[in-house]
Amino acid sequence: GNSYTAPWCHSDDPYGWAACDIPYCEVKECVSMEKDRNGKKYRGTQNTDQHGNTCLDWSETKHSPKEITDAGLEDGNYCRNPITVRGQTSAYRSRPWCYITKNRISYCDIPYCEDLEPTIDDDLESFGLDIGCIPIAEDPTGAGYRASQFTTRT
Numbered sequence: 671g672n673s674y675t676a677p678w679c680h681s682d683d684p685y686g687w688a689a690c691d692i693p694y695c696e697v698k699e700c701v702s703m704e705k706d707r708n709g710k711k712y713r714g715t716q717n718t719d720q721h722g723n724t725c726l727d728w729s730e731t732k733h734s735p736k737e738i739t740d741a742g743l744e745d746g747n748y749c750r751n752p753i754t755v756r757g758q759t760s761a762y763r764s765r766p767w768c769y770i771t772k773n774r775i776s777y778c779d780i781p782y783c784e785d786l787e788p789t790i791d792d793d794l795e796s797f798g799l800d801i802g803c804i805p806i807a808e809d810p811t812g813a814g815y816r817a818s819q820f821t822t823r824t
């Protein structure tokens with residue numbers, strides 16, 4: 671079958687279709703208490719620990735390339751919660767963290783989404799209405815987008 675990288679519509683384009691011009695939703699700087707309590711899916715851009723120290727780039731740490739790919743560490747120095755190996759045991763920590771020196775980690779102070787003020791997008795999304803953007807973390811290709819966007823990319 672066809673694999674599209676964005677929502678599309680029939681058009682006068684020479685191919686008979688064109689990708690729609692729908693923006694991605696803003697990434698919330700929070701962790702869902704209900705769906706992701708320990709923040710292992712967090713992919714925000716916070717790059718300082720709870721004390722304001724700048725995180726090291728993950729490539730400067732002892733994490734393996736597989737862990738980096740699987741945990742979103744390839745992005746740079748953002749707070750994440752990759753699996754931590756201690757002896758024969760591996761587990762996630764209680765919340766996102768980062769290295770602040772080569773041998774020292776520190777937790778990041780990322781709020782729970784449920785503690786933040788709701789936005790218009792949150793309210794519309796909860797009723798299944800047109801939110802006007804594609805939630806990149808849950809639906810990077812926009813396959814689940816159902817709304818009334820009528821313009822195509824130029």
